[in-house]
Amino acid sequence: MLRGSGRTARIALPHLSSACLAVLAALPLSACEGADPAAARGGGDFARACAACHGTDARGLQGLGANLRTSEFVADSTDEDLIDLIKAGKDATDTHPAMPAKGGVPSLTDERLADIVAYIRSLRDD
Numbered sequence: 001m002l003r004g005s006g007r008t009a010r011i012a013l014p015h016l017s018s019a020c021l022a023v024l025a026a027l028p029l030s031a032c033e034g035a036d037p038a039a040a041r042g043g044g045d046f047a048r049a050c051a052a053c054h055g056t057d058a059r060g061l062q063g064l065g066a067n068l069r070t071s072e073f074v075a076d077s078t079d080e081d082l083i084d085l086i087k088a089g090k091d092a093t094d095t096h097p098a099m100p101a102k103g104g105v106p107s108l109t110d111e112r113l114a115d116i117v118a119y120i121r122s123l124r125d126d
């Protein structure tokens with residue numbers, strides 16, 4: 001009995017595997033469709049350089065960074081304007097602390113900042 005079902009399983013396996021392979025091959029393709037690769041790359045840098053003040057989901061943190069999902073400044077700015085702001089940082093005011101240039105990560109290149117901007121835009125509803 002045991003040997004019999006073992007043989008059945010071995011015979012059935014290649015058949016199942018090819019079916020599973022077809023599904024596995026199709027899944028990542030459909031999962032990636034429509035996803036912005038720049039935004040995907042920017043997410044990691046956002047987590048490292050920006051999330052401490054703007055929150056992991058960019059909804060902002062009280063008394064620290066602004067909510068970037070609803071920010072009118074983000075909505076009204078070009079990608080270039082946003083990259084310039086991120087490179088410059090912001091001075092402290094009475095209502096918020098300073099934002100360090102590039103979030104305090106000087107190694108971020110323009111390309112990586114552009115990916116961060118794409119990530120922020122991917123989080124917005126507008």
Ligand code: HEC
Pocket residue numbers: 046049050051052053054064065066068071072073074082085086090096097098099100102103104116
């Ligand atoms: C040390 C805290 C801190 C870090 C780190 C930081 N920011 Fe900020 N950021 C701020 C503060 C404070 C402001 C001004 C908040 C305000 O205007 O209410 C700000 C403002 C901004 C604005 C303008 C928002 C608006 O509505 O005016 C953008 C865009 C922005 N930050 C993006 C980033 C990005 C992208 C990163 C990562 C590369 C980053 N920040 C890292 C603190 C930080």
